[in-house]
Amino acid sequence: MEKGRAEAFSDGVMVVAITLLELNRHVETTGHRSLMHQLGQTWPSFAAYVVSFFAMGVIWVNHHALFALIARVDRVLLSRTWCCSCLSQRSRSRQQRGWPT
Numbered sequence: 259m260e261k262g263r264a265e266a267f268s269d270g271v272m273v274v275a276i277t278l279l280e281l282n283r284h285v286e287t288t289g290h291r292s293l294m295h296q297l298g299q300t301w302p303s304f305a306a307y308v309v310s311f312f313a314m315g316v317i318w319v320n321h322h323a324l325f326a327l328i329a330r331v332d333r334v335l336l337s338r339t340w341c342c343s344c345l346s347q348r349s350r351s352r353q354q355r356g357w358p359t
Contacts (some may be wrong), residue, residue: 261330264331272321
């Protein structure tokens, strides 16, 4: 398998994970409250979103830096990449439910 395909798979997993972060955000469309007022009332969840977004960005940048050092992709690397992707999704799912990771 080409190295680019493995990177593309990991990028896709990260895109889905970042999209799942945003699904919990709600903005009221009725009423006269501004967006800033609504974010101010829900600041803990908004702060958690921002921190999670940046943490995932750091992971993504480091993943690409690591792949720059890889000469070839074999089954072991693909298995480890897939396993890490599953673990990151499991951790995010547990956080959404309020369970310890």
